[in-house]
Amino acid sequence: MKICKTVEQVKSALHEFKGQRLGFVPTMGALHEGHLSLIRAAKAQCKTVVVSIFVNPTQFGPKEDLAKYPRPFERDCQLLEREGVDVLFAPTAEEMYPQGAVTWVEVESMSGKLCGRSRPGHFRGVTTVVSKLFHIVGPAAAFFGQKDAAQAAIIRRMVRDLVFPVEIVVCPIVRELDGLAMSSRNAYLSPEERKSALALSRALHEVQEYFDRGERRTARLLEAGTNEISQNPGVRLDYFEAVDPHTLEAKPEVNGPTLVAVAAFVGSTRLIDNVVLQP
Numbered sequence: 001m002k003i004c005k006t007v008e009q010v011k012s013a014l015h016e017f018k019g020q021r022l023g024f025v026p027t028m029g030a031l032h033e034g035h036l037s038l039i040r041a042a043k044a045q046c047k048t049v050v051v052s053i054f055v056n057p058t059q060f061g062p063k064e065d066l067a068k069y070p071r072p073f074e075r076d077c078q079l080l081e082r083e084g085v086d087v088l089f090a091p092t093a094e095e096m097y098p099q100g101a102v103t104w105v106e107v108e109s110m111s112g113k114l115c116g117r118s119r120p121g122h123f124r125g126v127t128t129v130v131s132k133l134f135h136i137v138g139p140a141a142a143f144f145g146q147k148d149a150a151q152a153a154i155i156r157r158m159v160r161d162l163v164f165p166v167e168i169v170v171c172p173i174v175r176e177l178d179g180l181a182m183s184s185r186n187a188y189l190s191p192e193e194r195k196s197a198l199a200l201s202r203a204l205h206e207v208q209e210y211f212d213r214g215e216r217r218t219a220r221l222l223e224a225g226t227n228e229i230s231q232n233p234g235v236r237l238d239y240f241e242a243v244d245p246h247t248l249e250a251k252p253e254v255n256g257p258t259l260v261a262v263a264a265f266v267g268s269t270r271l272i273d274n275v276v277l278q279p
Contacts, residue, residue, distance in 0.1 A: 001081050003088045007136050010050075010089045014137070017086065020047035024139035024166075026130060029053040030070040030184035031079050034174040038143040039083045041171050050137050051080055052089040054096060059125030070187055089137065096132060105131045107154045107161070113248040114150040114261055115272065118238050126151055127158050134164055141167040145174075147181050149259055149274045153248055173273070175201070181273045188269040196234035197266045200273040203228040203240070207260050211277050216254045218242035221277075229264060238263035238270065245276055254279050 004010035014022070023046030025038045042049045053076060060066040073090070080088055104124055110116070111123035134142065144152045152170045159168055174182045179201035180194075189197055203225040210224045226240050242251050245259040254277050261274040 001077070001085050001088055003077065003090060005090055005092065006095055007091070010087065010136060013087050014048075014050070017048040021141070022046060022048045022050060022137070022139045024133070024137050024142045025049070025051045026133050026142065026144075027051060027053055028055045028069065028184065029076050030072060030187070031076045032174075032182045032184060032186075034145055034147065034182040036079065036083060037174050038145060038171050039080070039085060041169065042141070042143045043084060045169070046141060048086050049084070050087045050089060050139065051085050052091075052133055052137070054089075054091055054129065054133075056096075056125055056129045057093050058097070058128060059122050061119055061121065064119070065185075065188075068188075070184055089133075096129060104128050105158065105162075107157050110150075110154050110157060110248050114239065114241060114243070115263060116150070118263070123151070123154050127154060130155055131158065131162070131164075134159075134166055139166050141169055143169045143171060146170050146276075147173045147183070147272065147274070149245065149261060149276075150248055153246060153259075156246075179205070181271070183271060185269050185271060189266060193234060193267045193269065196232050197269075197271055199229050199232040199235045200262050200264055200271060203262060204260060204273055204275045208275055208277070211254065216279070218251055218253055218258065218260075221254070221260065225260070225262065229262070234266060236265040238265065242277075 002013045004013050023042030025042055027035050055069050105127045106124040116123045156168050206228045207221045207225045210221050222240050229237050240262045242258050242260045245257055251258050258277045263272045
């Protein structure tokens, strides 16, 4: 595996794979089985696989966890080697944001919804850095996780609107055996908080059960989910919403595929999860 720290280095490394179908998995490191599932999907569909590790400062708010975000780089490299990744791009913030950079990419109609409402500027940071990475790496396909469903929808819209020649592949959520969605931030949870965090997946399971019994009004479905969250004093709800999975617009009833998304704080750790209801 070639490890590249600069744009020049990664472009030079990729020249060797010119003409091959290139798959790309952008990450912020602290890799877990969810990330590895994306890499395996990329390897199954593409001849060459590039992974980036970059803790993007522009998607963190001023009171968020940028400084303490886990960065186990050596361990991550070992995992990527084991999965047969061809190139790792691990730039510095200075490499991705040259001094004086003032250009942003923002999907205006969607970036203020779900996580974007409680994390102003978050999705602008995501779309800006992802557009830069697409431009640098030039993948045929890029792989994202369904856990970040709003992010995936926004990147899809960006790709469509800006005519990026890249296929966006969204892979299923990977969960722990007890149902908790895998996340690098799970490492922040104390044993007691780890138990409380299961309220998110239980709430979504409750929504799915109500839906399976025939309920189509999203207000009633969300009520079932929020009731489950409210029984856990260690969990502070950020949002619980039912939206169109492509536009992120709120849906009053499930009359087509519907994304039910939840975000909550467990202690000081913010976690997200979701389920897509299919009538």
